[in-house]
Amino acid sequence: MTARARLISVLAVLSAGALGIISSTQTWLSVTVADGSSSSLPVSGAATIPVLAPLSLAVLAAGAALSIIGLVLRYIFGVLTLVIAGGLSYATAQVAFAPPVTAVSSTVTEATGISGIDAITDLVSDIVVTPWPFISLLAWIILIFGSIFMLFTARRWNRGGRRYDTAARREVDDGKPLDSIDSWDGLSRGDDPTAPGDAR
Structure with missing residues (x-):
């Protein structure tokens, strides 16, 4: 939701x-x-x-x-x-x-x-x-x-501003995989979606 x-x-x-x-x-x-x-x-x-x-x-x-x-x-x-x-x-x-x-x-x-x-x-x-x-x-x-x-x-x-949360915390908070907007936000912060722990 x-x-x-x-x-x-x-x-x-x-x-x-x-x-x-x-x-x-x-x-x-x-x-x-x-x-x-x-x-x-x-x-x-x-x-x-x-x-x-x-x-x-x-x-x-x-x-x-x-x-x-x-x-x-x-x-x-x-x-x-x-x-x-x-x-x-x-x-x-x-x-x-x-x-x-x-x-x-x-x-x-x-x-x-x-x-x-x-x-x-x-x-x-x-x-x-x-x-x-x-x-x-x-x-x-x-x-x-x-x-x-x-x-x-x-x-x-989101809680606390998803822009500033880590990708892992966002997924835990929502209980679901990141959507395309989340992934784009992560890339704009420099998060590596291929790094261990980010694999979906």
């Missing part, structure tokens, strides 16, 4: 962060501008929610660090990813279910040269939502549950 809880938490955070980065490059909205040509403009996730890409990168970095950080940082990262997930869930839900004109304003301004929310509101005739906001919303929901799960199970991942 200890190794499985850690693996579930790491995978939840990493998958949400990776999906957030991917979705930031995809088309979230298609806005029709009544400028005589009734042209349709694609609006990316990054243009819709400017903080989407940097926050997704932060989540991805947190997920990558979860396997090597100590107990206190696990709780800090758990709270951090939970706050990010809550904020992005709220922003993404707004875009998915009732996209505001502000979500497309930067794209419209870049294409037409017209600025000002009132002028852009008069110019925009239709906003169509693609599946990407809903896919991203699902990722943030996964991140919320993954963060909560992390906060509830972080203390059981």
Whole structure:
């Protein structure tokens, strides 16, 4: 259960962060501008929610660090990813279910040269939502549950900071062979997995 809880938490955070980065490059909205040509403009996730890409990168970095950080940082990262997930869930839900004109304003301004929310509101005739906001919303929901799960199970991942324990002590504590993350941690400390006593 200890190794499985850690693996579930790491995978939840990493998958949400990776999906957030991917979705930031995809088309979230298609806005029709009544400028005589009734042209349709694609609006990316990054243009819709400017903080989407940097926050997704932060989540991805947190997920990558979860396997090597100590107990206190696990709780800090758990709270951090939970706050990010809550904020992005709220922003993404707004875009998915009732996209505001502000979500497309930067794209419209870049294409037409017209600025000002009132002028852009008069110019925009239709906003169509693609599946990407809903896919991203699902990722943030996964991140919320993954963060909560992390906060509830972080203390059981190891005792005393597995990063600083010997490989033998970790196996005795858990009563099971080391997983791939444990083995990688041991190698990063200079432990020799082929040395006598480490053989599995």
